[in-house]
Amino acid sequence: xxxxxxxxxxxxxxxxxxxxxxxxxxxxxxxxxxxxxxxxxxxxxxxxxxxxxxxxxxxxxxxxxxxxxxxxxxxxxxxxxxxxxxxxxxxxxxxxxxxxxxxxxxxxxxxxxxxxxxxxxxxxxxxxxxxxxxxxxxxxxxxxxxxxxxxxxxxxxxxxxxxxxxxxxxxxxxxxxxxxxxxxxxxxxxxxxxxxxxxxxxxxxxxxxxxxxxxxxxxxxxxxxxxxxxxxxxxxxxxxxxxxxxxxxxxxxxxxxxxxxxxxxxxxxxxxxxxxxxxxxxxxxxxxxxxxxxxxxxxxxxxxxxxxxxxxxxxxxxxxxxxxxxxxxxxxxxxxxxxxxxxxxxxxxxxxxxxxxxxxxxxxxxxxxxxxxxxxxxxxxxxxxxxxxxxxxxxxxxxxxxxxxxxxxxxxxxxxxxxxxxxxxxxxxxxxxxxxxxxxxxxxxxxxxxxxxxxxxxxxxxxxxxxxxxxxxxxxxxxxxxxxxxxxxxxxxxxxxxxxxxxxxxxxxxxxxxxxxxxxxxxxxxxxxxxxxxxxxxxxxxxxxxxxxxxxxxxxxxxxxxxxxxxxxxxxxxxxxxxxxxxxxxxxxxxxxxxxxxxxxxxxxxxxxxxxxxxxxxxxxxxxxxxxxxxxxxxxxxxxxxxxxxxxxxxxxxxxxxxxxxxxxxxxxxxxxxxxxxxxxxxxxxxxxxxxxxxxxxxxxxxxxxxxxxxxxxxxxxxxxxxxxxxxxxxxxxxxxxxxxxxxxxxxxxxxxxxxxxxxxxxxxxxxxxxxxxxxxxxxxxxxxxxxxxxxxxxxxxxxxxxxxxxxxxxxxxxxxxxxxxxxxxxxxxxxxxxxxxxxxxxxxxxxxxxxxxxxxxxxxxxxxxxxxxxxxxxxxxxxxxxxxxxxxxxxxxxxxxxxxxxxxxxxxxxxxxxxxxxxxxxxxxxxxxxxxxxxxxxxxxxxxxxxxxxxxxxxxxxxxxxxxxxxxxxxxxxxxxxxxxxxxxxxxxxxxxxx
Numbered sequence: 001x002x003x004x005x006x007x008x009x010x011x012x013x014x015x016x017x018x019x020x021x022x023x024x025x026x027x028x029x030x031x032x033x034x035x036x037x038x039x040x041x042x043x044x045x046x047x048x049x050x051x052x053x054x055x056x057x058x059x060x061x062x063x064x065x066x067x068x069x070x071x072x073x074x075x076x077x078x079x080x081x082x083x084x085x086x087x088x089x090x091x092x093x094x095x096x097x098x099x100x101x102x103x104x105x106x107x108x109x110x111x112x113x114x115x116x117x118x119x120x121x122x123x124x125x126x127x128x129x130x131x132x133x134x135x136x137x138x139x140x141x142x143x144x145x146x147x148x149x150x151x152x153x154x155x156x157x158x159x160x161x162x163x164x165x166x167x168x169x170x171x172x173x174x175x176x177x178x179x180x181x182x183x184x185x186x187x188x189x190x191x192x193x194x195x196x197x198x199x200x201x202x203x204x205x206x207x208x209x210x211x212x213x214x215x216x217x218x219x220x221x222x223x224x225x226x227x228x229x230x231x232x233x234x235x236x237x238x239x240x241x242x243x244x245x246x247x248x249x250x251x252x253x254x255x256x257x258x259x260x261x262x263x264x265x266x267x268x269x270x271x272x273x274x275x276x277x278x279x280x281x282x283x284x285x286x287x288x289x290x291x292x293x294x295x296x297x298x299x300x301x302x303x304x305x306x307x308x309x310x311x312x313x314x315x316x317x318x319x320x321x322x323x324x325x326x327x328x329x330x331x332x333x334x335x336x337x338x339x340x341x342x343x344x345x346x347x348x349x350x351x352x353x354x355x356x357x358x359x360x361x362x363x364x365x366x367x368x369x370x371x372x373x374x375x376x377x378x379x380x381x382x383x384x385x386x387x388x389x390x391x392x393x394x395x396x397x398x399x400x401x402x403x404x405x406x407x408x409x410x411x412x413x414x415x416x417x418x419x420x421x422x423x424x425x426x427x428x429x430x431x432x433x434x435x436x437x438x439x440x441x442x443x444x445x446x447x448x449x450x451x452x453x454x455x456x457x458x459x460x461x462x463x464x465x466x467x468x469x470x471x472x473x474x475x476x477x478x479x480x481x482x483x484x485x486x487x488x489x490x491x492x493x494x495x496x497x498x499x500x501x502x503x504x505x506x507x508x509x510x511x512x513x514x515x516x517x518x519x520x521x522x523x524x525x526x527x528x529x530x531x532x533x534x535x536x537x538x539x540x541x542x543x544x545x546x547x548x549x550x551x552x553x554x555x556x557x558x559x560x561x562x563x564x565x566x567x568x569x570x571x572x573x574x575x576x577x578x579x580x581x582x583x584x585x586x587x588x589x590x591x592x593x594x595x596x597x598x599x600x601x602x603x604x605x606x607x608x609x610x611x612x613x614x615x616x617x618x619x620x621x622x623x624x625x626x627x628x629x630x631x632x633x634x635x636x637x638x639x640x641x642x643x644x645x646x647x648x649x650x651x652x653x654x655x656x657x658x659x660x661x662x663x664x665x666x667x668x669x670x671x672x673x674x675x676x677x678x679x680x681x682x683x684x685x686x687x688x689x690x691x692x693x694x695x696x697x698x699x700x701x702x703x704x705x706x707x708x709x710x711x712x713x714x715x716x717x718x719x720x721x722x723x724x725x726x727x728x729x730x731x732x733x734x735x736x737x738x739x740x741x742x743x744x745x746x747x748x749x750x751x752x753x754x755x756x757x758x759x760x761x762x763x764x765x766x767x768x769x770x771x772x773x774x775x776x777x778x779x780x781x782x783x784x785x786x787x788x789x790x791x792x793x794x795x796x797x798x799x800x801x802x803x804x805x806x807x808x809x810x811x812x813x814x815x816x817x818x819x820x821x822x823x824x825x826x827x828x829x830x831x832x833x834x835x836x837x838x839x840x841x842x843x844x845x846x847x848x849x850x851x852x853x854x855x856x857x858x859x860x861x862x863x864x865x866x867x868x869x870x871x872x873x874x875x876x877x878x879x880x881x882x883x884x885x886x887x888x889x890x891x892x893x894x895x896x897x898x899x900x901x902x903x904x905x906x907x908x909x910x911x912x913x914x915x916x917x918x919x920x921x922x923x924x925x926x927x928x929x930x931x932x933x934x935x936x937x938x939x940x941x942x943x944x945x946x947x948x949x950x951x952x953x954x955x956x957x958x959x960x961x962x963x964x965x966x967x968x969x970x971x972x973x974x975x976x977x978x979x980x981x982x983x984x985x986x987x988x989x990x991x992x993x994x995x996x
Contacts, residue, residue, distance in 0.1 A: 018214040021157040023082040030087035031769030069093035089769040099132035136178040144186035155218040167370040170218040174244040195317040225250035240315040241274035263291040272357035274314035316366030348387040372401040427511040430469030433528030433595030438794040463600040470593040499571035522601035525565035544572040580889040602777040606711035611682035612777040615643035620771035633658040641680030657758040660746040676739035771797040817939040823975030824926035829966040838871030848880040856890035866895035901931035
């Protein structure tokens with residue numbers, strides 16, 4: 001039967017008649033790389049396909065892709081699309097202009113603007129965005145945002161029919177901030193789907209179980225008071241509960257107490273409805289308490305966890321918890337049988353409390369038992385003469401429902417298939433994370449391109465990869481209840497201990513055993529988190545990377561070693577530095593999820609050592625080009641052995657792939673000797689050595705160049721400074737000091753090393769739609785075997801507005817307090833009022849660690865304000881004698897960094913190399929003030945006369961009443977800082993000058 005008639009002769013829809021509106025055609029307008037993320041990492045097609053088949057439709061929706069606005073408009077003219085998702089990286093038209101064109105031709109088309117970061121939206125006028133886009137979502141690496149986009153449209157369209165006629169339940173969700181609802185809405189949908197699948201029950205046959213999924217709880221998503229009130233008035237009999245912000249629009253104005261007013265309105269009709277209010281203002285808790293609502297602080301690290309727990313405990317999901325009037329749990333029920341059993345014996349007052357609050361009907365409805373829920377919902381406690389009569393009615397009603405269920409109960413059988421390890425294997429479900437998605441994308445691009453044909457004498461490939469998706473991380477954290485302690489533990493080492501004591505999910509352990517039985521090569525176990533390697537949540541280098549030998553005869557020992565590496569990477573998710581970054585980025589750390597990338601470790605065996613001939617990284621943009629090299633020619637940094645030398649900022653070789661013979665750090669014999677790599681990293685293959693004994697700290701072993709020469713690897717990389725005449729000779733046949741200059745690669749070009757790097761950078765930039773950074777490793781062999789070039793990582797380097805020219809009007813040179821011809825970044829900064837200065841007159845190299853501690857102290861004191869940081873030498877230097885060895889957590893609130901060159905302290909500028917990704921991704925301005933010539937300047941006397949907030953031995957904190965004005969021209973590397981503008985200037989147009 002397609003429909004049933006209830007006792008009130010009101011037509012109620014059968015499961016098969018629910019959700020009649022479904023999204024069938026989706027148009028994605030984006031760069032090729034963004035499309036790849038949705039398809040390969042977001043698994044959008046896979047998720048939609050699974051759900052549509054589950055809903056018993058004959059075909060699944062299709063995802064179409066347009067790389068340009070022109071092609072998108074053409075496709076829209078030829079085909080009907082239910083949703084158009086527009087991302088910001090479009091080559092031929094900006095997103096708002098495209099939306100305007102679409103709405104003109106298709107006024108009712110549902111348009112979604114998908115941004116990488118909320119700050120990107122500031123490039124457009126807010127009213128225009130709201131006029132042409134139906135919803136704005138923020139992509140933070142979580143693949144669940146895309147099904148949420150689809151589901152919220154389907155729920156909006158299907159709500160009147162499914163809720164009013166089909167008795168489907170709903171949750172009202174109110175939030176006006178795209179940053180928050182892009183995270184919370186997918187989480188609620190995922191929780192609903194998870195519990196729906198769990199609650200259907202294994203006793204049903206497969207077809208019936210899938211049909212039940214159609215009756216899942218809906219989310220009525222509102223962004224203002226009037227919309228939320230409309231939903232409640234229309235559907236209040238079927239509302240399970242409300243999740244709401246407190247501050248959102250009411251009467252077309254942003255109302256700081258809109259959520260309180262809504263709760264007061266709801267309480268008049270539904271005094272017991274579960275409501276949870278959220279706010280970034282902790283003081284709002286008192287008002288939430290007065291309206292009998294739960295409260296959550298939106299800046300809490302556990303926000304998502306707390307919302308999930310509230311939904312499970314109060315909206316009918318999870319087990320039914322019988323509670324006293326004081327809220328204490330006394331018993332619980334997992335299914336209808338257990339519910340009936342508990343109702344028969346619980347005290348009368350507790351039974352009456354749950355019945356009068358509609359807890360029974362909500363819990364039953366959440367399980368898809370709508371007939372029973374509908375039978376119970378209208379009943380009031382006052383309809384029964386005694387509590388015992390109510391108890392009997394509940395028990396008889398449940399018994400009747402259970403008898404009906406028995407008539408259709410058919411058990412399913414499951415069958416497991418043996419897993420097969422391929423070149424790219426997913427060991428556990430969930431998102432791939434940043435590193436893995438980049439490699440998966442480039443693996444596809446290299447296969448489709450003619451790169452390998454062009455360089456046919458070189459084996460160019462991606463290492464063999466296995467990925468543990470983010471679902472394993474979620475399960476690991478939940479099963480071991482680690483969220484209860486991770487944010488209370490301030491010690492990284494203590495976190496590692498707790499995580500090592502925890503158990504990995506059993507399903508993951510089984511996958512690891514299958515995997516490890518089939519691979520016998522050394523492994524690199526790397527983080528691949530959601531926010532890592534993205535453009536606006538810069539966490540590159542913050543998490544652990546571990547190498548393991550994987551050589552023991554015992555499979556158990558090798559599985560344990562791999563398991564330990566995964567746990568250590570999971571623990572690094574909550575280390576101080578990444579938490580410090582996310583705490584000021586506008587994101588909660590609980591949004592971060594960790595996937596793990598297990599790759600074939602690239603290198604060669606040299607006795608009891610393992611390492612590659614060369615490794616390094618490269619990027620499209622060279623921020624400090626020399627000679628006739630241009631910024632867009634790119635730059636590469638390489639080293640002998642593993643790339644830790646490059647990542648840690650140790651001595652390595654830097655060059656432009658287009659001009660590999662230009663080596664600025666080797667401009668003299670003396671500078672060559674000082675700047676040449678002298679040690680290299682390798683993996684100790686000795687079976688008695690545990691590379692994980694100290695975690696990442698001593699995971700790799702340092703070796704001298706003498707060892708490399710004995711191994712034979714130095715002959716590809718080495719030159720000799722001959723003591724007799726001081727001449728550098730590119731042969732190890734001579735006596736003298738060995739240096740690393742890679743003459744065979746950069747001079748003799750035994751294989752097209754620089755050309756391959758240059759080509760990969762071009763391909764990456766083309767397909768990702770923005771400048772990129774790559775990591776690679778190379779193995780070189782004697783004649784008879786091809787050189788091997790492995791791409792280890794690719795990631796977006798910086799957003800596409802890098803080259804915007806920013807001009808500010810300077811009426812007099814007296815306005816300038818800082819000018820640099822060697823600046824990094826791009827943009828206009830006009831909100832900074834704080835300066836932290838390490839005075840060059842007080843600076844002492846021997847006290848650089850003490851100075852770093854002072855900076856860390858000021859960084860905490862200034863927070864959450866941003867500031868200018870200025871001082872001599874190299875910021876973040878690994879060598880305390882070359883500058884101030886701050887870690888990122890010591891300067892996490894900085895917005896402008898200045899390296900002051902001194903004739904008495906002539907060190908090369910670092911250009912933020914130690915935390916370069918953070919500098920570029922967070923759009924931090926980086927100024928170098930050269931002591932040579934008079935093109936650069938900094939007015940230290942003016943700074944010293946500013947109002948002093950606090951002073952330490954070597955550094956001072958100055959605070960201004962009015963903001964500084966700082967501009968950087970990213971094309972030319974020119975930067976200027978102006979003193980505060982004391983009088984209004986009619987010439988100044990902040991919006992036009994900044995582009996923000």
